[in-house]
Amino acid sequence: MLYGSIQRQVNITLDLIIHPGEQNINRLIKETEVAAREVGCQMLKAVIGFFEELAIAELEPGRYRNKGSRMRTIQTGLGRLEIALRRYKDKVTGEHIFPLKQYINLPSYVRYMPWVMQDAVGLLPQVSFRGSSREVVRIKGESPSKSTIHRRLAESLDPAALFQLDFRKVPYRFLIADGTKIRLQEEDEKTGRYSKEGSLRWAYAARGIGERFDLVGMWVNKSWEDCAQDLYQRLNTKRLELLLSDQEQGLKEAFLLPHMRHQPCLWHVKRDLSFMLYGDGLKKAQQEKIKDFFNDIALAQPLDQAELFQLLGTDKPELETMFKKTSEQIRHLVTLLDALDLKKTKTYVENLASHLLTFLDIIIQKEELIPVWSSMVESKFSLIKNRIRNIGKRWSDEGLLRWLAVAVRKMLPQFSWDKIWEKVLGPCNFELKVTQCWIS
Secondary structure, eight states, rough: OOOOOOOOOOOOOOOOOOOSSSHHHHHHHHHHHHHHHHHHHHHHHHHHHHHHHHHHHHHHHHTEEEEEEEEEEEEEETTEEEEEEEEEEEETTOOOHHHHHHHTTTTTTTBBOOOGHHHHHHHTSSSSSSHHHHHHHHHHHHHOOOHHHHHHHHHOOOHHHHHHOOOOOOOEEEEEEEEEEEEEEEOOOTTTTSSSEEEEEEEEEESSTTTTOEEEEEEOOHHHHHHHHHHHHHHHHGGEEEEOOOEEEHHHHHHHOOTTTEOOOOHHHHHHHHHHHHHHOOGGGHHHHHHHHHHHHHGGSSSOOOHHHHTSSSSSHHHHHHHHHHHHHHHHHHHHHTTTTTTTHHHHHHHHHHTTTTHHHHHHHHHHOOOOOOOHHHHGGHHHHHHHHHHHGGGHHHHHHHHHHHHHHHHHHOOHHHHHHHHEEEEEOOOOOOOOOOOO
16 A cells, blocks of 8 residues: 555657658647657557556555556547556455556556546537547547447446436426427338437426526426426425426326416417417418417517516506406407417317416516516527437437436536536545656
8 A cells, every 4th residue: 555655757759750841820829739649659558568567566465466558549539559558366266467558547458448438428418429439539549439329328328327316405496398299210110210209308407587498307208297297206396386388298297286377388378379370270371360460469478588677677567458458359359369260279278278377477466577588598409409310310318318418418408518527537645746757
């Protein structure tokens, strides 16, 4: 066991030969980077050798017999490193040991260490596994193959560690649930196509007004009922006050608890109305009459932040008048839809009516401005959704969750990519310093 600090010096000679002709700073930087990788590789080899000396020195005297060495290849961010691991036989147990492996926690049968994988893994939210490998090769000259990246993620990354966390001690008040359709990998026996339609669903929660929304759940190909059941086992539901969502079938029924209120996303309302009208057989031009009627309902369509804050400063009697007037206008819209026999749209507006003005009622009762848009969360997922849609047919359910565990850590502000990789490094109980650099 090492009880005091030890200092060793590694001396490296760099030969610089300058030829006649034009010189360029960019070429100088590039070639110096190449040389620095080679220098770094030699430094690492020397330092590992010194650590091996320390490991051997700690062996019990007389108990171990030197049995030569075994070559080991390690891929580093500096390049490929060949080292000879010293092997010893335990005279008592008869087993063979490699002192260095235990001393520096060197895993067996692994060429790419976890820290070296971070460049390739960090590119996955933007490019494919193959593209990630190629880009790292282009920049650094060495990279794990696409299959190595895929296999190591499958071996080491547990999506449950991110998407099934326990939040029961966090006092969340507001909940947002949303989802999108995706294409997944599965062979259809009838059509022969190697893809299927699936769903990606997620939930965000915030502690209060003006607080950040945190990712609290993500699911692939799960019903809304299953999503809610999973989340509410990990969340303090007694403190939840509000569900903010669109009107997707089954979502509100799954997540809305008896003591909670529902606020339809004002950003979705107008868009979804067009979808409902189209479902009732009305083309774009035929929808204008209904849309004009809806646009006359001031509080039933999207409001910007300034308009919402303006409502917050309005007198209570005036707000109550707005509430009654808007409710009457919505009832008139339902009557119009019934007269035109637009059944899908009528049902949508009827379901919308009882919750559309939740935000206004809370302004009246509590003088609080609750969240009214789920787009604040959707914007964070726009890149992720586009990536899945582009090559979604290649994902299995489990593979997509593993990729998502990487993507959200890299792309969403709730998570720190650097802190995640700090866990791989472990404690730093040594120092490396460049004390001199000169040309003679």
